[in-house]
Amino acid sequence: MSDKKASGQPPKDSGPDMNRRTLLKAGLATGGAAASAAALSGAAMADSDRLITEIQDWNRYLGDGVQANPYGMPSEFEAHVVRRDVEWLTASTESSINFTPLHELDGILTPNGLCFERHHGGVAEISPADHRLMINGLVDTPLVFTMEDLKRFPRENRIYFLECAANSGMEWRGAQLNGCQYTHGMIHCVMYTGVPLKYLLEEAGVKTTGKWVMPEGADSSAMTRSIPMEKALDDCLVAFKMNGEALRPEQGYPLRLVVPGWEGNMWVKWLRRLEVGDQPWHQREETSKYTDLLASGKARRFTWVMDAKSVVTNPSPQAPITHGKGPLVISGVAWSGNGKITRVDVSIDGGRNWKTARLDGPSLPKAMHRFYLDIDWDGSELLLQSRAMDEEGFFQPTKDELRIARGENSIYHNNGIQTWHVKGDGTVENVEVA
Numbered sequence: 001m002s003d004k005k006a007s008g009q010p011p012k013d014s015g016p017d018m019n020r021r022t023l024l025k026a027g028l029a030t031g032g033a034a035a036s037a038a039a040l041s042g043a044a045m046a047d048s049d050r051l052i053t054e055i056q057d058w059n060r061y062l063g064d065g066v067q068a069n070p071y072g073m074p075s076e077f078e079a080h081v082v083r084r085d086v087e088w089l090t091a092s093t094e095s096s097i098n099f100t101p102l103h104e105l106d107g108i109l110t111p112n113g114l115c116f117e118r119h120h121g122g123v124a125e126i127s128p129a130d131h132r133l134m135i136n137g138l139v140d141t142p143l144v145f146t147m148e149d150l151k152r153f154p155r156e157n158r159i160y161f162l163e164c165a166a167n168s169g170m171e172w173r174g175a176q177l178n179g180c181q182y183t184h185g186m187i188h189c190v191m192y193t194g195v196p197l198k199y200l201l202e203e204a205g206v207k208t209t210g211k212w213v214m215p216e217g218a219d220s221s222a223m224t225r226s227i228p229m230e231k232a233l234d235d236c237l238v239a240f241k242m243n244g245e246a247l248r249p250e251q252g253y254p255l256r257l258v259v260p261g262w263e264g265n266m267w268v269k270w271l272r273r274l275e276v277g278d279q280p281w282h283q284r285e286e287t288s289k290y291t292d293l294l295a296s297g298k299a300r301r302f303t304w305v306m307d308a309k310s311v312v313t314n315p316s317p318q319a320p321i322t323h324g325k326g327p328l329v330i331s332g333v334a335w336s337g338n339g340k341i342t343r344v345d346v347s348i349d350g351g352r353n354w355k356t357a358r359l360d361g362p363s364l365p366k367a368m369h370r371f372y373l374d375i376d377w378d379g380s381e382l383l384l385q386s387r388a389m390d391e392e393g394f395f396q397p398t399k400d401e402l403r404i405a406r407g408e409n410s411i412y413h414n415n416g417i418q419t420w421h422v423k424g425d426g427t428v429e430n431v432e433v434a
C-alpha cells in the first residue's frame with residue numbers, strides 16, 4: 001500500500017498535513033456526532049461530509065494484490081483488538097493467563113488468535129511428526145497413536161465454549177477489574193474437529209474395573225486431571241483443529257482434549273497420555289487447586305460443570321457509549337455447561353426490572369450464545385445486568401446469593417450476575433449492587 005502511495009503522489013485535496021488515518025478518524029468523529037444529533041438521518045449530512053463528497057485515496061490507487069499476506073491478518077485499524085494480561089496477577093508469564101477481548105467480538109465464535117491462554121509451564125513446541133498419544137492403565141491393549149493414526153478415526157465437528165474455572169474469580173469479594181475482557185475473558189468458543197475419545201478407548205478396550213481416565217499434557221507442567229469414565233465416553237473429543245485450521249500452539253498444538261461444559265483445566269493441551277484407572281488420582285489441580293473452600297472450612301471438590309452465566313459485553317468499561325442518546329444496541333454472551341441457553345434477561349436498573357433479550361445466531365449445547373436488547377437510551381444512568389437461564393432450568397445467581405451459599409473465600413465458579421454502571425456521558429464502570 002505505502003509504496004503505491006509514494007510513487008503516485010496523492011493530490012493534496014484531503015488537507016495538507018493529514019494522513020489518511022487522521023482523516024478517517026476526524027471524519028468518523030464528525031460523522032458520529034452529527035449522526036446522533038440528527039437522530040441517525042444519514043442523508044441530511046451528505047453535503048458537509050467530505051468522506052462522501054470527495055474521492056478518497058483508497059478509491060484512487062491500486063491496492064495490495066493477492067498474496068501480499070499469505071496468512072491474512074486483521075485490518076491495521078483493529079490493532080487494539082488483542083488478548084491482554086494483568087501484570088500483577090501472576091509472578092511469571094509462563095504460569096499465567098491472558099484474556100479474550102469479549103467487548104470487541106460479536107456472534108458466538110472466538111477468532112483463533114484471540115482465544116485467551118492459560119499455561120502452567122509455557123507453550124510446548126511440538127512437531128506433529130514427533131507427537132504421540134499413549135493409552136495405558138486398565139485397558140486390554142495399551143496403545144500408542146501417531147497424529148496420522150488419529151486422523152484415520154471417524155471425526156466430528158462441534159462448537160463448544162471453554163471457560164477457566166477461575167474466570168471472574170478476582171471479582172468474588174467485590175467489583176475489581178474494569179472491563180469484561182478482564183472480568184469474563186477467561187473463555188473462548190470455537191469449532192473443534194476431533195475424534196470422539198470413546199473411539200480411542202474402545203480401540204484399547206477398557207477393562208470393567210476402568211472407571212476413570214487421566215489425561216496428561218506433554219508440556220513442562222505435565223498437566224493431569226481425573227475424568228470419570230461416563231464423561232470420557234459421552235462427549236469428549238481428542239481435537240486437532242479449531243475453527244477449521246490446526247490448533248494454535250497456545251491451545252495445545254498438535255492435540256488437545258475437549259471436555260464440553262466442564263472447567264477449562266480438564267481440557268488438557270499437548271495431550272500425550274490417557275491413563276485408565278479404577279479411582280481418581282487426586283492430582284494437584286484437583287486438590288490444592290480447583291477446589292472451593294466453603295465457610296464451614298470444608299472444600300468442595302470435583303466441581304466440574306461450568307454453570308449458566310452471562311455478561312453484557314457492550315456497552316462495558318472498555319466499550320463506552322460514544323454516540324449519545326437514541327438507539328443503543330446492548331449485547332452480550334451467555335453460556336452453560338449444562339446445555340443450551342434458553343433465555344437471557346437484561347436489566348437497566350440494577351435488577352429491579354428485567355426484559356427478555358433476543359438470542360441470535362446458532363443455539364448449541366455447551367456453546368456460547370449471543371444476545372441483544374435494542375433500546376432507546378434517554379441518556380440517563382443505567383445499572384446494566386444480564387442473567388442467563390439454561391435448558392436444565394438453572395438461573396444465574398446474584399453475587400450475594402453465591403456468597404451466602406459458598407462463603408467469602410472462593411475463587412472458582414463465580415457465575416454471579418455482573419453489573420455495569422453506565423453514566424450519562426456514556427462511560428462505564430464495574431460496580432456491584434447490594
Ligand SMILES: Nc1nc2c(c(=O)[nH]1)N[C@H]1C(S)=C(S)[C@@H](COP(=O)(O)O)O[C@H]1N2
Pocket residue numbers: 115116117118119120121162163164165188216217218219221222223250251252263264265266267268269270
Ligand atoms: N497441558 C496443559 N493443559 C492445560 C493447561 C496447561 O497449563 N497445560 N492449562 C489448563 C487450564 S487451567 C485451562 S483454563 C485451559 C486453557 O485453555 P486455553 O489456553 O486454550 O485457553 O487449558 C488447560 N489445559
Ligand SMILES: [Mo]
Pocket residue numbers: 118163164165166264265
Ligand atoms: Mo483454568
